Amino acid sequence: MARAKTSCVICRKPATAKKPAFEDTMHFDCRECGEFQVSGTFMSNARKLSATVRRQALQRAITRAQYGTLPMVTTYDVP
Ligand SMILES: [Zn+2]
Secondary structure (H helix, E strand, C coil), X not given: CCEEEEECCCCCCEEEEECCCCCCEEEEEECCCEEEEXXXXXXXXXXXXXXXXXXXXXXXXXXXXXXXXXXXXXXXXXX
16 A cells, blocks of 8 residues: 555645555545545545535545544535
């Protein structure tokens, strides 16, 4: 699993990202947003979304995630 310094897909601040093998997701570790995953589709759509909408999508994913599991932001979380 390759770790890379990148910018957070939600807040655009510096974050660490890694791409799990065989999965169309990205795993982010951000000081601002915490730890979460995003789907490949969300990744490719994120640049078209406003910062507010991206944060709302993350909030929804956090609410939906079961306790102890990593939130997964998908395009279905976009308000
Ligand atoms: Zn962030």
